[in-house]
Amino acid sequence: MINMRRMAKRSEPYVFGAIVLLCLLIQVQSKQFFTGNNLVDLARSMIVPALFSIGAMMVIVSGGIDVSFPAIASLAMYATDRILLNVNYSGNVMLAYAMAAGFGLAMGAVNALLIGVLRLPTLVVTLGTSSLFTGIMQGALAASESPVPPSILAHGKEKLFTATNTQLGLTSDMPSQILILLGALLLVFLLLRYTMLGRGIYAIGGDEAAARRAGFNVVGVKVFIYCFVGAMAGVTGMVRASMMMNAHPTNLLGMEMTVIAAVVLGGTRVTGGLGTLTGTMLGVALMIILSNSLILIGIPTYWTRVFTGAVIIIGTGVTAWQAGGSGRRLASSGTGL
Amino acid sequence: MSDNILKVENIKKSFGGVEALKGVSLEIRKGEIHCLAGENGCGKSTLIKIVSGVYEADEGSIELDGKSFSRMSPMDAIARGVQVIYQDFSVFPNLTVMENLALNMELMAERKLVSYKRIRAIASEALAKLGVDLDLEERVENLSVANRQLIAICRALLHDAKLVIMDEPTTALTKREVKALFAIIKRLQAEGISILFVSHKLDEVFEISERYTIFRNGQNVATGETSGLDRKAFVRYMTGREFSEESYRPAKQGEVVLAAKNLSLTGAFKDLSFELRAGEILGITGLLGSGRTELVQTLFGIYKPDSGEVQVRGKRVRIRGVKSAIRMGIGYVPADRLTEGLFLPQSIVRNIVVSKLDRLSGLFGVLKGKAIGAEVEKWVRELSIATNDPSLPVQTLSGGNQQKVVLARWLANDLSVLILNGPTVGVDIGSKYDIHALLRSLAERGLAIIVISDDLPEVLACTSRILVMRGGGIAEVLDPASTTEQRLGEISTGVA
Incomplete structure (x- = not known):
């Protein structure tokens, strides 16, 4: 049974509506939107931001904010790449993913220690560790663009299928890395919805003191979140390297803002407690379509930034306004004395 | 078997050298509504935390439902039927009514996985105990303050509560909601549940409670039947001072x-x-x-x-x-x-x-x-x-x-x-x-x-x-x- 009143208060339908409108507009103007190769290109561009956004969403739901994931991803990826190159590794690509996940987890554990155990504020901690990890990469590892081992190169060339635009003769390959995104979505969906650990993440974001009294292991849940998100970031770094077929130490940096914006656009409450994977994916999709497809209707690339900014402000503004609306109602019922 | 659900004697508790409780006692009989009153900082909250196992007393004895404890954990307290309704109700505003009702039970049972079928069943049972009708799927933040309190009470009753402690439960309620709350308290009493009602509001103490205990500066000052208490004595016990009840008259007619x-x-x-x-x-x-x-x-x-x-x-x-x-x-x-x-x-x-x-x-x-x-x-x-x-x-x-x-x-x-x-x-x-x-x-x-x-x-x-x-x-x-x-x-x- 779908409760219409409850649906109207969610932001997913609005984001979905905005995406449909945007797609139709682009299609009508360019006739190129609903072509196989454009859709595959969009899916391809979504993989990395979508993977990041899953972790960012989990952190925001728990009441925190993490800006260190691009730095963790870059360092995990780059360190893995350099080690494998040094030993002339030619085995399975799974090891590369496992190593990157391990490095990511270790860096996530630093966040977890500072935030979960020492109870420091999340934004400050992750700003700090972000700078720290970037510094280690650029200083200690003297990072510069570097090739990837042959197995990762081969992995990067894998494709599930190729979409062809017969009209223009363009082709686009669907990378196999999309399977990692789908796997991560399934895993996190089950985690958040069907485990007490997942409900604990929401509970902490709703009211940390109440969560403690109810019997949730609040420190444990937080440690889990930052370790898990760190490991996911490590994997995402490797996904990026394999798709680009080289290890670029800095081109993920700066992505945190768009990713967080997409998460919030998708209806995740900035103050914690509310957020869905569906909404988050819609938020990412909207951002990617804006930045990839406006060019199809002849809007120059620098203008897409203006559009993206406007959508973020309008979208988060509407979300905040909705939240504020119910907040005001509560405030007035609370002072009924 | 004693007819007390709770008997604490000579409880002392200090925090960093400051004595919050200097040897207090409190007895609550089975099925009674007992009011614990006192000004802010008199040690009411500290005692609640000791009785619910959150703090450990430095000295003194606790007897809960006939069993003596020297050390008591929150789990012991819950197992012996103590439930606390906190002032903020301790609910999750972002979760649904049914999750709020059932999560504590699920955590107690140390479940790792969530079954929404089981959660729904637990929640329906909880609401049925008080005959309350709420939309199980609604998020708690969209409910009124009074309904949130109902959720906290229903949740407490799931644990076979024998003593429900309510910490200043009327603070955020309107007069009508207070009336409804009192009706519920009476109903719990009819089912044999004891209530410890913590308040510093005179009118409420007189209206709802049968017996009272008053603390001042971490010590007992008075305890007895509420019917034998008058307003003036209550204020004197709470504050340790006498106040004139004469109304004010200006000395001269001003301009x-x-x-x-x-x-x-x-x-x-x-x-x-x-x-x-x-x-x-x-x-x-x-x-x-x-x-x-x-x-x-x-x-x-x-x-x-x-x-x-x-x-x-x-x-x-x-x-x-x-x-x-x-x-x-x-x-x-x-x-x-x-x-x-x-x-x-x-x-x-x-x-x-x-x-x-x-x-x-x-x-x-x-x-x-x-x-x-x-x-x-x-x-x-x-x-x-x-x-x-x-x-x-x-x-x-x-x-x-x-x-x-x-x-x-x-x-x-x-x-x-x-x-x-x-x-x-x-x-x-x-x-x-x-x-x-x-x-x-x-x-x-x-x-x-x-x-x-x-x-x-x-x-x-x-x-x-x-x-x-x-x-x-x-x-x-x-x-x-x-x-x-x-x-x-x-x-x-x-x-x-």
Whole structure:
């Protein structure tokens, strides 16, 4: 049974509506939107931001904010790449993913220690560790663009299928890395919805003191979140390297803002407690379509930034306004004395 | 088998050398409603935390449902049927009703996976216990405060509660909601559950409880049957002081400082006329919506009257706004002292002088440190604000002393009329009497004061004349010495 009143208060339908409108507009103007190769290109561009956004969403739901994931991803990826190159590794690509996940987890554990155990504020901690990890990469590892081992190169060339635009003769390959995104979505969906650990993440974001009294292991849940998100970031770094077929130490940096914006656009409450994977994916999709497809209707690339900014402000503004609306109602019922 | 559900004896507890409990005892019989009262900081909350296993007592014995404990964990307490309804209800605003009801049970059962079928079943059972009907899928943040409290109570009952402790449960409730809550408490009692009702509100203690225990400064001061307790004794036990219940009389008839003539504001009040004299304390009471708040806000320049006139010292004036009201010597202390009146993290000094800075500064707006110091010292002394160091933040003061700082700020402005809206909402009884005494001494020095209050005993105790408003008009003007609470209530509601 779908409760219409409850649906109207969610932001997913609005984001979905905005995406449909945007797609139709682009299609009508360019006739190129609903072509196989454009859709595959969009899916391809979504993989990395979508993977990041899953972790960012989990952190925001728990009441925190993490800006260190691009730095963790870059360092995990780059360190893995350099080690494998040094030993002339030619085995399975799974090891590369496992190593990157391990490095990511270790860096996530630093966040977890500072935030979960020492109870420091999340934004400050992750700003700090972000700078720290970037510094280690650029200083200690003297990072510069570097090739990837042959197995990762081969992995990067894998494709599930190729979409062809017969009209223009363009082709686009669907990378196999999309399977990692789908796997991560399934895993996190089950985690958040069907485990007490997942409900604990929401509970902490709703009211940390109440969560403690109810019997949730609040420190444990937080440690889990930052370790898990760190490991996911490590994997995402490797996904990026394999798709680009080289290890670029800095081109993920700066992505945190768009990713967080997409998460919030998708209806995740900035103050914690509310957020869905569906909404988050819609938020990412909207951002990617804006930045990839406006060019199809002849809007120059620098203008897409203006559009993206406007959508973020309008979208988060509407979300905040909705939240504020119910907040005001509560405030007035609370002072009924 | 004893007939006590809970018996604690000689409990001591210190925090970092400060003794919060100096050997208190409390006995609660099976199926009784027991009230634990005391002013803020008397050790009520500490005892609750000990009884629920959150803190461990330094000394003393706890006997729960016939079993003695030397150490007790929260799980022990829950297993023996102790449930606490916290003041904030400890609910998750972002989760659904059913999750809020069932999560604690699921955590107790140490489940790792979530079954929504089981959660729904637990939640329905919980609501059925109180016969409450709520949408299981609704998020709790969309519910009223009273419904959130119901969820906390239903959740507590799931654990086979034998003793339900309610920590100041009526703080955020409206009068009607309090009535509903009391009905539920009676219902729990009928099922044999004991209730420990923690409150410092006199009326509630008298209405709901059968026996009471009062703490002061971490010690027992009194315990017994509520029927044998009267208001005066209750206040004395709580505060350790005697207060006169005589109403205030101005020594002499002062001049008229403020007058309203046929004042009207559409939708709020109509054709109001009254006079306010120097040295008197005028009480204005009436139900919410009677126009009382709008009336004083009009006098303070927040609303512009549609017709009629306001006179200050016999001269017709037009109050254009808050600034112009202050210039005419009218001050207004709003209802919610915490959110509306003070800059909490700022120092006491700054809070007192903030509205007078232009007169305490010299050339180029540079502040005169000495003059400020003298001004602040004067008010801290005159109002006996309990602080050693006025440079501390205001939030370090107790509620009553914070209220005094608000008063000091206004008094620093050389007022002739001071309007207070609910001056003692949320402060404990001792500070309340202190504030009343303070208002009297201010009135004796020639200030004209208007007090708006719902608290009828307060209106009777501290004013010299009472104006009862009903439906935007003045229903009656009364002398507090010759009227009663009941009469005031009847006039406000219009049943008389």
